[in-house]
Amino acid sequence: MKDTGVFFIYLAVMAGVTYLIRAVPFVLCKGKIKSKYIRDFLYYVPMAVLGAMTFPDIFYATGSYASSIAGFIVACLLAFFEKSLLTVAISASGAALAVNLGMMLFK
Amino acid sequence: MKGVRFYAAGYMSNFRKGLHDGIPIALGYLSVSFTFGLQCIANGLSWWQAFLISLTNLTSAGQFAGLGIITAGSGYFEMACTQLVINMRYALMGLSLSQKTDRTVRGVHRWCIGFGITDEIFAVAMGSKREVSNKYLYGLILLPVIGWSGGTLLGALAGAVLPDAVRSALCIAIYGMFLALIIPPAKKSSAVMKVILIAVALSCCFRYVPVINKISGGFAIIISTIAAAALGALLFPVPEADTKEAAE
CATH class of the missing domain: 1.10.287 (Helix Hairpins)
Known part of the structure; x- marks a missing residue:
């Protein structure tokens, strides 16, 4: 990020929108959301957004398919057994690192 | 005078209770934001830019998506829309939390506390048996903010010194974390x-x-x-x- 001015515009947009969406409903709201549909929609949003952000990007995360897939498999297994966020994240990185190093050694 | 003293005592205990409840959140944030700091460096941002993003945004998914947009050099409108959609859940949380606060949380306090509504802070505040006061909420928000921006700073500094092989392997950490967030509820x-x-x-x-x-x-x-x-x-x-x- 070379251009500091551009960075600050991005920062202002990002922080401004994030702040307003948090604060405005909190400040203005007096009642509960009535629509069941809207509440269900908002209930599903966090899961949907995480899914969309993870795939297919996870397969390109580490610079090689082999190490990305190794990290992906390890993460899925540990997440399935409900290990903590940190355990899953570090183990996925460890698996990717092992494959990266292995490929450097045997190339 | 007596009233003032009681008020002061209430202030401390309430604020300290908030601080206490915020400790586990802050520790959790430290590790997640460390990854964000790393990722910023890997994408060519400097450490102070990473730190400022975390300090002013205080959110995980939105920041990772925002980082992608900054790196790609996409438009400001796209940035605004992305943050709006990803962070829309905070609007819902703000609505719920507004039902749970006592009469001290009004006016300018609402505008200040609104900044600190995150998934975890919201969950803890809603878990309280009684209505929550502004002092309690300020205490609850303070340590997570420090943990989140401090962790980012540490990650960014580590990113600058770690070897390439380790750095690129660490880039998958955030996706691992996302999987750990979505797979357990998907199982159920x-x-x-x-x-x-x-x-x-x-x-x-x-x-x-x-x-x-x-x-x-x-x-x-x-x-x-x-x-x-x-x-x-x-x-x-x-x-x-x-x-x-x-x-x-």
């Missing part, structure tokens, strides 16, 4: 799993299918998210008990 609810699969399928289409893969990353995530969540709400209405549980 087939509706949640289907919504995730729809979002994943759409997101992959936006990457691989000709013509629509011209749509940039931020919008692809927005469209995938809205379509999957809207379909989910239409096809799999959530039992009342579950939305209540999620809101608490």
Whole structure:
């Protein structure tokens, strides 16, 4: 990020929108959301957004398919057994690192 | 005078209770934001830029998506839309939390405390047996903010000194964390799993299918998210008990 001015515009947009969406409903709201549909929609949003952000990007995360897939498999297994966020994240990185190093050694 | 003293005592205990309840949140944030700091450095931002983003945004998914947009040099409108959709859940949390606060949380305090509504802070505040005061909320928010921005700073500094092989391997950490967030609830609810699969399928289409893969990353995530969540709400209405549980 070379251009500091551009960075600050991005920062202002990002922080401004994030702040307003948090604060405005909190400040203005007096009642509960009535629509069941809207509440269900908002209930599903966090899961949907995480899914969309993870795939297919996870397969390109580490610079090689082999190490990305190794990290992906390890993460899925540990997440399935409900290990903590940190355990899953570090183990996925460890698996990717092992494959990266292995490929450097045997190339 | 007596009234003033009581007020001061109430202030301390309430504020300290908040600080105390914020400790586990701050520790959790330290590790997640460390990854964000690393990722910023890997994408060419400097340490102070990473730090400022975390200090002013205080959110995980939105920041990671925002980082992608900054790196790609996409437009400001796309940035605004992405943050709006990804952080829309905070609007819902703000609505719920507004029902839970006592009369001290009014006026300018609302505008200040609104900044600190995150998934975890919201969950802890809602878990309190009684209505929460502004002092309690300030205490609750303080340490997580320090943990989040401090962790980012540490990650960014580590990113600058770690060897390439380690740095690139660490870039998968955030996705591992996302999987750890979505797989357990997907195991418990087939509706949640289907919504995730729809979002994943759409997101992959936006990457691989000709013509629509011209749509940039931020919008692809927005469209995938809205379509999957809207379909989910239409096809799999959530039992009342579950939305209540999620809101608490």
